[in-house]
Amino acid sequence: MQLLTSEQESQLLTNGKKQAAVRGTADEIDFEPVVKLFNPYGPGTWLLTELDPEQPDIAFGLADLGYPELGSISMSELKEWRHPLLGQGIERDLYWSPQRTLSAYADEARKAGYIAA
Template sequence: MPLLTAKDIEQLLANGKTNAAHIRADGNTEDVKPVVKLFAPWGGATWLLSELDPDDPDLAFGLCDLGLGFPEVGSVRISEIESVTGPGGLRVERDRFFYATDTLRRYAAEAQRLGYISA
């Protein structure tokens, strides 16, 4: 199963284009809902991604948690996530049942409070 579906990529790029335009105009961004949740089935690593850079679609932005108790908002390369291999050859997976109910900022605030992403 691919990490990102065509629909995910379309929405992630749309969010990225919107925020790139906002940054050029006034330096601010929209607080959008995450589009996709990725996770390592063998541990606590989780990523809630909200956008892809329209100039570099391998570069995603979102809430990242490597399972060490320090979730943070930032950028990550999709190719790096795809290259991660766990025990027995397990790979990072997309949560097919994830549906964002809140914005990235709110997920981030909760994750900072808890020390992990609870989505």
């Protein structure tokens, strides 16, 4: 499965360009996530809001590999990961749509101990 549609990739890059212009200031943008990725065989959920316009392999979002945290994510690592026995990879949630901003998901995840999306 393709992790990102062309529309999602375009939106992530657009968000990354907007954020780059205000990063480190009081005007940083709290985007709604564009896409939810998950490991169907174990821990691993990612809510992505942007791609770095200078290094589009680097995404930003909320990741949960046993503990939720905000940070950078390597898209190539997500694309390359395969379950050691089943050979399946990370998938995109085809039926998910955002209900709040990334910081709201992060706050909720810190309280719950996992991403509930």
